[in-house]
Amino acid sequence: MGRSLFIQQIIDSAKLKQRSIVLPEGNDERVREAANTINQEGIATITLLGSEQAITEAFSSKGWSLEGITVIDPETSGKLQEYADAFYELRKAKGIKPEQALEAVKQANYFGMMIVQAGEADGLVSGAVHSTADTVRPALQIIKAAKRGATVSSFFLECVNDVPYIFSDCGLVEDPDADQLSQIAVQSANSAIQFGIPPMTAMLSYSTYGSASSPLVEKVQEATKLAKQRVADECPGKGIIVDGELQLDAAIVPEVAAKKAPESPLGGEARVLIFPDLNAGNISYKIVERMAGAEAFGPLLQGLNKPVNDLSRGCSVEDIVGVAAITVLQAF
Structure with missing residues (x-):
């Protein structure tokens, strides 16, 4: 099924905004293909999380270029300790320990949320592999609701x-x-x-x-x-x-x-x-x-400080592309 006129209009609008989106599930084939499509069509600047070697080899085998895409392995990133410290500060009142904060941000969704929270990306799309709970939980802990108690x-x-x-x-x-x-x-x-x-x-x-x-x-x-x-x-x-x-x-x-x-x-x-x-x-x-x-397209989250969106684990490549474009528009 081709794109509807409506979602194509959203994609065209997103191209004009030039915002950055984190895709934490870079080890999934659909997410890698979506990242390539988003990059090639100029919909957003992509940060792809996962094994740098696996992602590089996967792109090379398909003849895709990684130019314009940032690939980060959370476990080896130079930002890991910085994000762990920041996450600890956010959650220490809830009883988290520094070593627990470090283990948490090694997980792709937590690391990706910290990128967004730090202002180094405009939004995040996850859920092709992770459950809704595993996407929403770090969003609530890190990005937080736009209105307290809402x-x-x-x-x-x-x-x-x-x-x-x-x-x-x-x-x-x-x-x-x-x-x-x-x-x-x-x-x-x-x-x-x-x-x-x-x-x-x-x-x-x-x-x-x-x-x-x-x-x-x-x-x-x-x-x-x-x-x-x-x-x-x-x-x-x-x-x-x-x-x-x-x-x-x-x-x-x-x-x-x-x-x-x-x-x-x-x-x-x-x-x-x-x-x-x-x-x-x-x-x-x-x-x-x-x-x-x-x-x-969805589930799309509403009521957060910054745009974070979920996917169905049965999503297609085009679903991911569409939700990424939607996330760009939510950043305004």
Whole structure:
């Protein structure tokens, strides 16, 4: 499947920004190929972590040039002790010892996060090999949340027939309460604005406007009220519209919306879909990707001080390229 018009526009925009991205999983073949593509197309300047010998030999065997790519082996890097000391300072209040800090930053994800934290790169993309937890944990420990005590969540950019949608949360917050769900909604609406997607935000449920009654429905109803208040307090004038609770068809099909929710300000044209929990979100994005042939990029993290993004371990080379370009734009 070729690139959608939307992701190509993101890539073209990233080329103009000339930012630097860390790819910590340089020992993975897909990541190496993605690094080559990103480098050749001028999407970003790449720092590739892993065995210098293995990466050099792999590039040579493919006839690819490493010119413009920085290759670092964390375990032999001259920056190792400096980063270990800095990580110790960040975490000593949590009881970490200097020798534990040193062992931690020998790991590629921790070393890569320290590069970003030090301002020596603009963002990081991982997850082709590592689990979401192994990507998010060092991000929370080193990059940290943008607002103290705030929820850090994730979203997917899902392109269906060249129409981009935000799906959230599909990769991180397992069972958000109403307050967390409202934060996720506002974060996702702001992420939509960042990528030129209309921030028409639907709080999804199996119920539309009280057509069913249960604690599950009540959570989404309360989250909708809180999200509307957050928009009014935190980001007025941005054009963010939040409505719910809505069934999916009432959220994205105008004809259905006219029957089920005629008073909805979304009018069946929601582009930001907020799922009530991780089960619903994760299953839904994979159904759309695998059965409808949509492009899916993510999980993309929101609510951090600097851009760090995750990948599915089933990702393709083009997925990595796309997420790297997205990360460049998040750096602004």
